[in-house]
Amino acid sequence: MSEHVRVSERLMLPWDPDVPIAGLALRRDEYPVHMCQDEASTVARLGAEIDGRRVALITDNQVATLHARRLADHLTELGLEVSMTSFPAGEANKSLDTAVELLNWLAATKLARRDVVLAVGGGVVIDTVGWVASVYMRGVPYINVPTTLLAHVDAALGGKVAVDHPSAKNLIGAFYQPKAVISNVGYLSTLCTRELRAGLAEAIKKGVIASPELFELIEQEHTNILAADPKVLAQLVRGSSAIKCHLIAKDPYEQDLRRPLNFGHTIGHAVETVSGYGPIHHGEAVAFGMACASRIAERRDVLTPALLRRIVGLLQECGLPTTLTELPVSLNPREVVAALGQIRKIRDGHLRFVLPVALGETIIANDITDEEIHLALSSPERLDG
Numbered sequence: 541m542s543e544h545v546r547v548s549e550r551l552m553l554p555w556d557p558d559v560p561i562a563g564l565a566l567r568r569d570e571y572p573v574h575m576c577q578d579e580a581s582t583v584a585r586l587g588a589e590i591d592g593r594r595v596a597l598i599t600d601n602q603v604a605t606l607h608a609r610r611l612a613d614h615l616t617e618l619g620l621e622v623s624m625t626s627f628p629a630g631e632a633n634k635s636l637d638t639a640v641e642l643l644n645w646l647a648a649t650k651l652a653r654r655d656v657v658l659a660v661g662g663g664v665v666i667d668t669v670g671w672v673a674s675v676y677m678r679g680v681p682y683i684n685v686p687t688t689l690l691a692h693v694d695a696a697l698g699g700k701v702a703v704d705h706p707s708a709k710n711l712i713g714a715f716y717q718p719k720a721v722i723s724n725v726g727y728l729s730t731l732c733t734r735e736l737r738a739g740l741a742e743a744i745k746k747g748v749i750a751s752p753e754l755f756e757l758i759e760q761e762h763t764n765i766l767a768a769d770p771k772v773l774a775q776l777v778r779g780s781s782a783i784k785c786h787l788i789a790k791d792p793y794e795q796d797l798r799r800p801l802n803f804g805h806t807i808g809h810a811v812e813t814v815s816g817y818g819p820i821h822h823g824e825a826v827a828f829g830m831a832c833a834s835r836i837a838e839r840r841d842v843l844t845p846a847l848l849r850r851i852v853g854l855l856q857e858c859g860l861p862t863t864l865t866e867l868p869v870s871l872n873p874r875e876v877v878a879a880l881g882q883i884r885k886i887r888d889g890h891l892r893f894v895l896p897v898a899l900g901e902t903i904i905a906n907d908i909t910d911e912e913i914h915l916a917l918s919s920p921e922r923l924d925g
């Protein structure tokens with residue numbers, strides 16, 4: 541079908557050299573987060589979102605075997621044209637090298653501007669693929685299908701996409717929102733307990749900063765969550781997703797760097813960098829970071845000892861590390877403080893700590909001293925006091 545579109549513009553020239561020319565680019569992104577009960581409804585939802593376009597499915601090698609190949613077959617059965625690739629699992633592969641390989645692969649598959657990239661996996665796949673989608677042809681649509689608890693409750697939502705750099709985590713990235721998120725807790729049935737725990741850390745974070753109700757749900761149900769009970773998992777994921785979407789919508793592009801969602805992440809990121817991205821999982825590092833930030837808050841008298849015990853107690857009951865000795869690899873506190881110094885340099889000279897005050901209430905402080913950090917890292921509170 542031939543098409544002729546006439547475009548006319550007759551602009552006045554700006555003669556005044558003192559008036560700056562305004563560059564304007566307004567954009568509003570909105571995407572659905574679908575909660576599916578099983579794989580059949582997941583495939584149906586995906587089919588509707590893909591809407592006949594070509595699909596480039598990217599996953600990691602473990603998820604490929606467990607779920608992604610089957611999912612690709614179902615999409616092919618719907619009549620869709622699906623290409624699939626995978627990269628080796630693990631945080632060490634959330635890297636520029638992986639991203640370049642994926643970009644070469646997308647170019648070889650001749651993926652076009654309106655086609656769809658499908659990220660199927662945990663936070664590593666979702667962060668890497670989201671960034672690749674943001675730069676390929678200056679941005680192609682992508683859909684997230686999370687398969688870890690952490691990706692369900694956190695990484696799949698919010699459009700923060702990035703790969704790591706040896707000097708800092710998530711150093712190379714963008715804000716680029718997905719076209720849709722398709723959430724099916726059925727995929728979590730194959731996830732090991734350690735990964736369920738790591739995901740739970742990000743859910744506990746949301747409870748502390750924004751929802752006493754979510755915190756209490758986890759207090760009551762953590763045993764069932766860690767046993768991968770699908771009913772409780774669905775409740776946890778729905779609640780956590782709603783909280784994350786609410787918090788992100790307030791400031792999707794992080795104009796304000798004082799973000800409660802960073803609770804546990806200041807020390808957490810330093811711990812991941814020092815340990816070389818991998819041996820300590822993101823959720824474990826965040827759990828340790830939350831315990832340390834809570835200790836700093838209690839020593840500053842903004843958090844009661846009782847609530848400190850409740851937060852640290854829940855992390856411990858969920859089997860998450862709260863002290864240096866509980867981390868999967870031993871770390872020197874001096875190295876963690878030095879890594880924080882590096883992060884301070886990248887972040888305009890300030891380290892922001894999110895300090896809990898009450899469930900659903902935080903203070904964001906940028907004047908935490910190295911001594912306070914040292915104390916929080918090295919001298920855990922007594923939980924029986």
Ligand SMILES: NC(=O)c1ccc[n+]([C@@H]2O[C@H](COP(=O)([O-])OP(=O)(O)OC[C@H]3O[C@@H](n4cnc5c(N)ncnc54)[C@H](O)[C@@H]3O)[C@@H](O)[C@H]2O)c1
Binds near residue numbers: 600631667691694821
């Ligand atoms: N973008 C964001 O807003 C955001 C938020 C939180 C975390 N993150 C990032 O997410 C990453 C961590 O993600 P993660 O914890 O999901 O780790 P991950 O992606 O490395 O997954 C953990 C392991 O589980 C395996 N796996 C995935 N799904 C599985 C399943 N259903 N059954 C069995 N095994 C499965 C993976 O192959 C991998 O070995 C970090 O890089 C972190 O920075 C991003």
Ligand SMILES: [Zn+2]
Binds near residue numbers: 694742805822826
């Ligand atoms: Zn996180």
